[in-house]
Amino acid sequence: MKMFTADQIRAWDAYTIAHEPIASIDLMERAALACSNWILQHLFSKKKLHIFCGKGNNGGDGLAIARLLLQEGVSVVTYIYETGTKGTDDFQHNLERLHKLTKEIHFIQSAEFFPALTADDVAIDALLGTGLNKPIDGLMLQLVEHISNSPAAVISIDIPTGMFADKSCKEYTCTRADHTLNFLVYKLCFMMQENADWFGEVHLLDIGLHPTYYYETIAFHQLIDQEIISSIYRKRKPFSHKGVFGHALIMAGSYGKNGAAVLSAKAALRIGAGLLTVHTPKCGYTVLQSTVPEAMLETDVEEQHLSTLPTDMSRYTAIGIGPGIGLHEQTAELLMNLLHTAHQPVVLDADALNLLSIKKDLTKHLHEECILTPHPKEFERLFGKTNNDFERKELALQKAEELNCVIVLKGHHTFIASPNGDAWFNNTGNAGMATAGSGDILTGILTGLLAQGYNAEEAAILGVYIHGAAGDLAAQQLSQEAMMAGDINQYIGSVFLQL
Numbered sequence: 172m173k174m175f176t177a178d179q180i181r182a183w184d185a186y187t188i189a190h191e192p193i194a195s196i197d198l199m200e201r202a203a204l205a206c207s208n209w210i211l212q213h214l215f216s217k218k219k220l221h222i223f224c225g226k227g228n229n230g231g232d233g234l235a236i237a238r239l240l241l242q243e244g245v246s247v248v249t250y251i252y253e254t255g256t257k258g259t260d261d262f263q264h265n266l267e268r269l270h271k272l273t274k275e276i277h278f279i280q281s282a283e284f285f286p287a288l289t290a291d292d293v294a295i296d297a298l299l300g301t302g303l304n305k306p307i308d309g310l311m312l313q314l315v316e317h318i319s320n321s322p323a324a325v326i327s328i329d330i331p332t333g334m335f336a337d338k339s340c341k342e343y344t345c346t347r348a349d350h351t352l353n354f355l356v357y358k359l360c361f362m363m364q365e366n367a368d369w370f371g372e373v374h375l376l377d378i379g380l381h382p383t384y385y386y387e388t389i390a391f392h393q394l395i396d397q398e399i400i401s402s403i404y405r406k407r408k409p410f411s412h413k414g415v416f417g418h419a420l421i422m423a424g425s426y427g428k429n430g431a432a433v434l435s436a437k438a439a440l441r442i443g444a445g446l447l448t449v450h451t452p453k454c455g456y457t458v459l460q461s462t463v464p465e466a467m468l469e470t471d472v473e474e475q476h477l478s479t480l481p482t483d484m485s486r487y488t489a490i491g492i493g494p495g496i497g498l499h500e501q502t503a504e505l506l507m508n509l510l511h512t513a514h515q516p517v518v519l520d521a522d523a524l525n526l527l528s529i530k531k532d533l534t535k536h537l538h539e540e541c542i543l544t545p546h547p548k549e550f551e552r553l554f555g556k557t558n559n560d561f562e563r564k565e566l567a568l569q570k571a572e573e574l575n576c577v578i579v580l581k582g583h584h585t586f587i588a589s590p591n592g593d594a595w596f597n598n599t600g601n602a603g604m605a606t607a608g609s610g611d612i613l614t615g616i617l618t619g620l621l622a623q624g625y626n627a628e629e630a631a632i633l634g635v636y637i638h639g640a641a642g643d644l645a646a647q648q649l650s651q652e653a654m655m656a657g658d659i660n661q662y663i664g665s666v667f668l669q670l
């Protein structure tokens with residue numbers, strides 16, 4: 172699914188008005204209808220609704236929602252944030268219509284006009300939408316804090332007031348919403364961890380904008396969805412043999428961390444690699460042979476850490492390195508040798524990334540079939556600090572281009588930066604995956620997909636999607652608390668059955 176900027180969404184509104192054609196006020200009515208239906212369906216209409224409106228079109232939405240809900244018999248009081256200037260045409264028109272229906276319209280000129288809000292109330296935030304052009308301050312800020320700090324449930328229309336759609340508002344205050352009713356396509360701001368405390372649950376509402384604009388407009392970011400996955404996923408041909416699905420090599424484990432190798436190895440097999448060899452220190456031998464009998468084993472000459480590459484590297488179609496390998500000097504040499512010689516696709520994770528951040532000049536040996544999978548801390552070690560999540564995303568794109576490799580920045584909405592500038596957010600996965608070993612499984616998944624011939628960008632998209640979807644199924648069955656990383660592997664099969 173494409174993700175549009177605030178400017179693109181505005182252009183989409185204008186395109187719809189011109190090409191459907193439809194009057195702007197009728198488009199607002201559609202948006203308001205989608206919101207009021209959602210409020211009715213989710214039973215918020217059983218409570219007393221306080222609708223706070225600015226004088227832009229976000230406020231216009233609020234006024235139309237007030238009217239539609241009053242017509243359904245809901246108890247509604249409307250408040251208008253008074254700026255002393257006229258509202259937009261659509262705002263003024265909706266105000267006239269609302270005046271005909273109710274006397275419960277109040278104007279807020281100072282903090283004395285703020286209504287008391289209780290736990291039995293619902294506050295609808297239609298103060299400011301995507302027209303925000305500076306951080307909120309003064310009376311607007313006080314009102315937003317009054318709403319956010321009240322015990323009432325808070326629903327923001329389109330976007331919490333004070334949040335920028337396309338840039339950071341980390342230093343500023345926004346409405347703290349329980350729900351945000353976001354129109355049509357996800358905005359970038361809802362992908363960012365730093366905003367998570369403000370927007371609550373985001374619900375996508377269809378307000379029927381013109382489809383041609385969607386298909387013809389280039390988006391800078393995409394949200395991975397079923398359609399994208401179906402276009403990448405390749406079904407197996409009936410006559411295929413295991414040689415077709417590649418030979419994956421996983422280099423993982425060290426003394427006390429051989430479990431990481433087990434988790435990665437199982438994931439590489441579950442995702443469908445034809446053959447799998449695991450390269451571990453000698454101490455991993457019994458563990459691997461007894462827990463993953465399907466895998467072949469190449470033990471290192473060292474007992475407790477990796478030090479030398481397997482003898483014949485040309486056998487492997489894809490390589491994954493990092494889970495549990497530690498930071499031993501000899502392991503760093505192995506990584507150096509690997510990056511100097513390997514022409515295959517390589518996934519670098521965990522300590523392989525930490526070694527890379529110690530020996531940064533090795534990054535010049537990365538190539539377009541390499542995937543780096545840092546979590547935010549590993550990303551910072553590799554590429555340095557950024558001021559906020561928007562800057563970090565930009566830095567990931569810049570580094571992907573510079574190093575000519577795919578960067579998978581892990582998180583709730585994992586971000587994939589491609590060397591060609593493509594930018595993808597993942598929408599599967601849950602907090603149950605915030606548990607030791609989840610990342611090791613992603614390494615196995617990505618290595619197994621590369622071995623099967625998916626290119627690095629395809630493998631990253633398909634891999635993070637399946638990883639998160641398997642985590643979602645695990646959480647549904649076991650709870651987010653009780654699920655363990657190994658459970659993610661058990662549900663990879665169920666995800667394939669749904670593709």
Ligand SMILES: NC(=O)C1=CN([C@@H]2O[C@H](COP(=O)(O)OP(=O)(O)OC[C@H]3O[C@@H](n4cnc5c(N)ncnc54)[C@H](O)[C@@H]3O)[C@@H](O)[C@H]2O)[C@@H](O)CC1
Nearest residue numbers: 184199202227228229299300301302303304305306307329
């Ligand atoms: N036809 C359309 O354009 C549609 C627009 N829709 C709604 O319209 C919204 C966008 O409307 P607008 O572009 O009118 O913008 P807003 O309603 O977000 O507000 C813009 C107004 O607020 C002022 N403002 C900006 N930042 C401020 C700040 N920090 N403090 C105080 N005032 C500030 C601006 O000067 C401007 O007057 C969307 O979020 C959505 O809710 C929907 O009704 C769908 C259709």
Ligand SMILES: Nc1ncnc2c1ncn2[C@@H]1O[C@H](COP(=O)(O)OP(=O)(O)O)[C@@H](O)[C@H]1O
Nearest residue numbers: 546582583600601602604605607608609610611
């Ligand atoms: N709250 C969350 N929502 C969705 N996915 C998550 C969440 N927390 C963790 N994950 C996923 O789990 C994996 C954790 O990886 P990582 O941090 O490397 O863990 P580990 O080092 O324990 O293997 C990543 O793929 C990440 O996207």
Ligand SMILES: [K+]
Nearest residue numbers: 296299330332
């Ligand atoms: K709002």
